[in-house]
Amino acid sequence: MRLNIVCIPGDGIGPEIVAEAKKVLHKVADKYGHEMVFKDILMGGASIDVHGVPLTDEAIAIAKAADAVLMGSIGGDTNTSPWYQLPPEKRPEAGLLKIRKALNLFANLRPAVLYEELAAACPLKEEISAAGFDILIMRELTGGLYFGERKTVEENGVRKAIDTLTYDENEIRRIAIKGFDIARKRKKKLTSVDKANVLDSSRLWRAVVNEVAKEYPDVKVEHMLVDNCAMQLVKDPAQFDVVLTENMFGDILSDEASMVTGSIGMLASASLNDTKFGLYEPSHGSAPDIAGKDLANPIATILSASMMLRYSFDLDQEADAIDAAVKKVLQDGYRTGDIMSEGCKKVGCKEMGSLITERI
Ligand code: NAD
Numbered sequence: 001m002r003l004n005i006v007c008i009p010g011d012g013i014g015p016e017i018v019a020e021a022k023k024v025l026h027k028v029a030d031k032y033g034h035e036m037v038f039k040d041i042l043m044g045g046a047s048i049d050v051h052g053v054p055l056t057d058e059a060i061a062i063a064k065a066a067d068a069v070l071m072g073s074i075g076g077d078t079n080t081s082p083w084y085q086l087p088p089e090k091r092p093e094a095g096l097l098k099i100r101k102a103l104n105l106f107a108n109l110r111p112a113v114l115y116e117e118l119a120a121a122c123p124l125k126e127e128i129s130a131a132g133f134d135i136l137i138m139r140e141l142t143g144g145l146y147f148g149e150r151k152t153v154e155e156n157g158v159r160k161a162i163d164t165l166t167y168d169e170n171e172i173r174r175i176a177i178k179g180f181d182i183a184r185k186r187k188k189k190l191t192s193v194d195k196a197n198v199l200d201s202s203r204l205w206r207a208v209v210n211e212v213a214k215e216y217p218d219v220k221v222e223h224m225l226v227d228n229c230a231m232q233l234v235k236d237p238a239q240f241d242v243v244l245t246e247n248m249f250g251d252i253l254s255d256e257a258s259m260v261t262g263s264i265g266m267l268a269s270a271s272l273n274d275t276k277f278g279l280y281e282p283s284h285g286s287a288p289d290i291a292g293k294d295l296a297n298p299i300a301t302i303l304s305a306s307m308m309l310r311y312s313f314d315l316d317q318e319a320d321a322i323d324a325a326v327k328k329v330l331q332d333g334y335r336t337g338d339i340m341s342e343g344c345k346k347v348g349c350k351e352m353g354s355l356i357t358e359r360i
Pocket residue numbers: 013072073074075076077078093096264265281283284285286287288289290295296297298300338
């Protein structure tokens with residue numbers, strides 16, 4: 001298979017972690033007989049330095065022509081970097097918003113996996129973390145409260161702010177379909193999270209999810225109220241497989257789920273549109289404090305590359321090989337500084353990438 005992949009190394013540790021993910025992908029290509037064509041584009045501070053803007057139209061066109069985009073991370077030290085003296089629309093993060101919009105990425109996927117080997121980093125009680133967990137939070141990214149009409153008015157001398165939460169059935173259906181498709185690739189369980197006891201938008205959400213569910217009789221569906229879900233994530237995270245939810249609930253729950261893993265350098269993510277196209281990136285930022293020192297953990301980016309193979313190319317066997325290699329490296333006791341614990345062998349970013357590559 002020929003895979004056209006655009007890479008955005010970005011800023012800070014971005015170029016270091018993307019280089020390691022490419023190393024792993026090259027090995028996968030060799031082993032499984034694929035041709036991977038990589039093309040880099042600039043985004044964020046790296047693009048500001050060269051072009052004066054965080055993302056050019058040419059870069060967007062190149063990304064659109066690819067099958068998938070693999071990104072490191074963008075941005076600098078927000079206190080000291082001159083990029084943050086620029087107006088908001090010219091700052092590094094504006095590039096990210098622009099590319100998400102241009103590529104119509106409406107589904108955000110954030111896995112929260114607790115590896116047995118890293119259980120000590122989990123802030124939950126041992127009797128809860130002992131079961132481990134592997135959750136995929138799937139968040140609607142382009143609708144809901146963050147994109148609804150908003151205004152602040154003054155009525156009779158009293159200030160009043162209004163935000164509106166709107167979803168139409170098509171927006172719900174397209175992400176529900178993605179959610180069920182992905183649950184089918186996993187443990188075939190989907191928990192749809194809403195606030196249907198209060199909100200009309202949630203009642204429509206639930207109705208549409210139930211309609212879509214009829215097409216997926218092999219996937220077990222349950223509905224959960226968002227307040228209960230927030231509690232269940234810390235009480236019994238092992239019960240979840242795919243958690244499907246709207247924009248604001250997903251924003252909060254995905255951060256909560258990430259935190260209970262305790263390891264920021266391990267968290268991958270993907271944003272998908274209604275084709276197979278996706279943008280894959282670690283959940284963490286550009287870590288300017290450790291950039292250029294070979295200290296970064298490349299695993300979140302390597303796992304993002306695995307998600308890319310699974311969701312954009314349907315190469316499940318190859319993705320499984322990457323996931324297994326990451327697990328093996330952890331079992332063999334290798335750790336970057338951020339996940340280091342007593343008795344393990346500390347390695348840098350490059351060595352971690354090489355150790356994973358060797359195990360493919
Ligand atoms: P951050 O995630 O970059 O760093 C937080 C802490 O975690 C730092 O101590 C950092 O060293 C550590 N860390 C993060 N990733 C690591 C890794 N792979 N290995 C080892 N340690 C790691 O968050 P921040 O410091 O708040 O933000 C820094 C910059 O990143 C800002 O400009 C911010 O806007 C940007 N940012 C970008 C994205 C993105 O590109 N999607 C996401 C979040 C933040």
